[in-house]
Amino acid sequence: MMLIEETFAPAAALPVALFKEHLRLGSGFSDDGLQDTLLESFLRSALAAIEARTGKALLERTFSWTLTRWRDASMQVLPLGPVSAIVDVTLVDRVGGEIVVDADAYTLRPDMQRPAIVAAGVALPSIPQAGSVKIQMLAGFGPEWGDLPADLAQAVLLLAAHYYEYRHEVQYDGGCMPFGVSALIERYRVMRLTGGGQQ
Structure with missing residues (x-):
């Protein structure tokens, strides 16, 4: 990851x-x-x-998170919060080919501690064998201080x-x-x- x-x-x-x-x-x-x-x-x-x-x-900015398998086929907890939007989800095959997943296939479950991407149907899209999935998300409390x-x-x-x-302190504390x-x-x-x- x-x-x-x-x-x-x-x-x-x-x-x-x-x-x-x-x-x-x-x-x-x-x-x-x-x-x-x-x-x-x-x-x-x-x-x-x-x-x-x-x-x-x-402060709000865009992050991408790459992983090689879902921890749970129906839902994946995201590594940071708060997440306000999933920008896109891209499946990457073993040779680098990319397929952007239809946004209707998943939804964002907002949560301050454990936001998650949740399957709209039975399961999240299958990750290609020896491939990965890249989730691009907008995270942060907002763009202004x-x-x-x-x-x-x-x-x-x-x-x-x-x-x-x-x-100017150099000693390890x-x-x-x-x-x-x-x-x-x-x-x-x-x-x-x-x-x-x-x-």
């Missing part, structure tokens, strides 16, 4: 000005924008870290500020999230109780 981020959050969607206020950086100077690229990189890093911990896409739940938005700012504050960030994102984390079985 392979998940690929097909599109990226545009710079305009990142709250650089809000992040400056959060850091209490001075304003009104001729070099106000000097650190913008650096601040954007910390915001993107914080977004990525929180997405990895929660299994959630924060204001679409994020307030606690997740605050967690991103706190973690980005932590990265900014300790940007175990990779732990600051407690305040962990507390804010805890309710969004996916519980895995099946020990590698069906998700």
Whole structure:
């Protein structure tokens, strides 16, 4: 299985000005924008870290997910949420030939924790032998920063500020999230109780 981020959050969607206020950086100077690229990189890093911990896409963008077999022939849980649309489903044979599946053959079951693609009939389309299926989906809370739940938005700012504050630190600290960030994102984390079985 392979998940690929097909599109990226545009710079305009990142709250650089809000992040400056959060850091209490001075304003009104001729070099106000000097650190913008650096601040954007910390915001993107914080977004990525929180997405990895929660299994959630924060800002809306397109992802593709390739797998070689369905876990369940009637329904396949998707690897992240929230998913607002299935863009397309493509069957790929062993030599790379592609067939786009008719959208009437499946439907999206929206869910904050376990969104899924569900067969419209008895089963999802058969994956070719030695082939794969690629599911392209639109995932995220929305395209704008204001679409994020307030606690997740605050967690991103706190973690980005932590990265900014300790940007010169090179000693390994175990990779732990600051407690305040962990507390804010805890309710969004996916519980895995099946020990590698069906998700």
